[in-house]
Amino acid sequence: MSALREKHEDGALGTGRANVRLWLRLLSCAMVVEKRLKRRFAERFDTTLPRFDVLAALDRQPEGVTMGALSRSLLVSNGNVTALVQTLVRDGWASLGSSPDDRRASIVALTPAGRTAFERMAEAHHEWIDKWLGGLDGHERVSLYGLLGKLKDSIAEDRP
Amino acid sequence: MSALREKHEDGALGTGRANVRLWLRLLSCAMVVEKRLKRRFAERFDTTLPRFDVLAALDRQPEGVTMGALSRSLLVSNGNVTALVQTLVRDGWASLGSSPDDRRASIVALTPAGRTAFERMAEAHHEWIDKWLGGLDGHERVSLYGLLGKLKDSIAEDRP
DNA sequence: TGTCATTAGTTTAGGCTTGAAACAATAGGG
């Protein structure tokens, strides 16, 4: 009876709570790794993950980017980027200039000190991730990467 | 030459930046879903995801739990749970009492209003997740779930 | 040129999160 009831509630396309369990497991993996990274960045480099994310984005754009472009590439709000960049400028890791084309726009770029700091951190970041994800063999890694790609598409499909 | 160099740098066990790419994709999926959930909870229920998480944890323990147990089950700090529970008590969704065994311990439990609110939200949460993850078929879902389990184990293996 | 919508960025108010420090109650010797 209970089994029938469940089947009926799920309907033809239903998945019970499988999707929710999948989501919770995904979230759990992401949270654990993120919290560990956060702690490591604080301990070894006295900085934070969001600041590292900004440095990484800037490292990919040697000529500098506008605040808006940075905000979009990091998927965080404009105001948040403003605050993060301010601290990086204060610490001498980023520089802020005006665009010659558009007086509204600010161009933010990595300083040499910022680039050096980023490279040191990126290497450690790489090693930590390799260690934590090292339990998957090559086949599993490729599989998981592909499935996450499908998941990403599925998520992107529904945007109201 | 470049290919050889890369191979050499990676070493026998190396994976290039495959693990980092995998991590970034995983993080991206988690972030997108989490931000969407956050917006939905705010729009439709005028509440937040962390508050929902607390309600969900309390729903699983009808007799109530101590703050410490709640903190551990949610993987957040003690001080954080204190603040979240205070807002739930203020809104009449949770009640806070003392343990008869240990006068230091507080026991937090769902109120009837809290249970009702949670059930409404859980249903919507379920539907949203089903919709966003619906692009995966049953086989893919099982595969992904299994691989994330392996990943979880791999992450848990290394805890310094 | 004058008006007005749009766009870039900052500011502000409010919520989440943590780690450290403070407090209170308990438990275990001596």
Next chain:
DNA sequence: CCCTATTGTTTCAAGCCTAAACTAATGACA
């Protein structure tokens, strides 16, 4: 019975994050 370490919880400072309100510059158009 006291002293001390431990445990459960709260408080606090600092940083992240967002949405909304705001300023300033741009661009379209009459």
